[in-house]
Amino acid sequence: MLELYDGPLDVPALLTRWYEEEAQSNYGAFIPFVGTVRAEDGIDGLSFDIYEPILRRWFDAWQAKAADKGATLKMAHSRGDVSVHASSYIAAVFSPKRRVALEMIDAFVEDFKAAAPIWKYDLVDGERRYADDRSSAIAGSGILAGGDA
Amino acid sequence: MVRIEFLGPIGKKPIEIEAATLAEVAQTLQKDATLEPWLKNSAVAVNDTLVSGLDVPLKDGDKVSLLPPVCGG
Numbered sequence: 001m002l003e004l005y006d007g008p009l010d011v012p013a014l015l016t017r018w019y020e021e022e023a024q025s026n027y028g029a030f031i032p033f034v035g036t037v038r039a040e041d042g043i044d045g046l047s048f049d050i051y052e053p054i055l056r057r058w059f060d061a062w063q064a065k066a067a068d069k070g071a072t073l074k075m076a077h078s079r080g081d082v083s084v085h086a087s088s089y090i091a092a093v094f095s096p097k098r099r100v101a102l103e104m105i106d107a108f109v110e111d112f113k114a115a116a117p118i119w120k121y122d123l124v125d126g127e128r129r130y131a132d133d134r135s136s137a138i139a140g141s142g143i144l145a146g147g148d149a
Numbered sequence: 150m151v152r153i154e155f156l157g158p159i160g161k162k163p164i165e166i167e168a169a170t171l172a173e174v175a176q177t178l179q180k181d182a183t184l185e186p187w188l189k190n191s192a193v194a195v196n197d198t199l200v201s202g203l204d205v206p207l208k209d210g211d212k213v214s215l216l217p218p219v220c221g222g
Contacts (some may be wrong), residue, residue, distance in 0.1 A: 035222045048221070049156070049157045049158075051156050051157070051214070051216065053197040054194060054197055054199070054214075054216070057197065057198075077221060077222075088222065089221065089222040109222075112221055112222065113219075113220070113221060113222060114219075115219070116219060116221045117156065117157075117216050117219055118219055118220070118221030118222075119156070119157030119158055119217070119219060119220065120220040120221065120222075121158070130157075130158035131220055132158070132218065134220050135217070135218035135219055135220040136218050136219060136220065137190045137191075137192070137217075137218045138192035138199070138216055138218070138219060139192070140192055140193075140199065140200075140201045141189075141190050141191055141192040141193075141216075141218075142188070142189050142190060142191070143171075143175070143193055143200075143201070143202060143203055144171075144174065144175040144178055144179075144188045144191065144193055144203075144215070145175075145179070145185075145188040145189045146175070146179045146188075
């Protein structure tokens with residue numbers, strides 16, 4: 001399940017609901033990852049753009065991978081502005097046994113960082129500044145450039 | 150006509166151009182100097198599927214999206 005919200009995530013409500021949704025599913029492990037916006041470099045918060053069609057395809061491919069291992073994934077992400085100390089991202093894996101969930105949450109979150117079509121901006125003095133120094137080009141980028149790019 | 154969308158921080162409005170292949174789209178976009186840094190680091194999707202080469206045929210109504218470097222979370 002992929003859930004997108006305008007603004008910060010309600011962490012207790014999401015985690016409680018996800019827990020309750022799977023409470024009778026016979027999973028032995030539930031491993032959530034909660035991402036919180038940290039106060040650093042004088043930012044007031046972060047802001048996000050999301051390209052939903054490709055994000056959903058990316059997530060569906062991961063869900064199929066999880067299903068092959070008897071696991072299921074849930075993810076929530078914010079659109080727009082999120083203040084410091086609030087959450088913009090939650091991912092979770094449910095699996096029959098712990099090892100699958102422990103390994104999958106690591107691989108899933110890392111691939112999310114590298115490939116999910118989401119763009120981050122620092123909020124500073126009321127302005128949105130693209131976080132280019134922390135962004136990664138998606139694998140296969142650059143095909144439209146000419147010359148030796 | 151093929152619709153070209155510039156996602157996230159590129160900050161450019163969509164355009165529509167005549168192009169029969171992705172290679173022709175590349176030729177058109179390379180003429181826009183403001184796009185030069187983005188062409189080098191953007192991934193490309195045709196109708197919301199990422200592609201890895203320019204030999205992709207295009208037809209009327211297709212959508213080409215440029216996806217600059219990402220950072221979710």
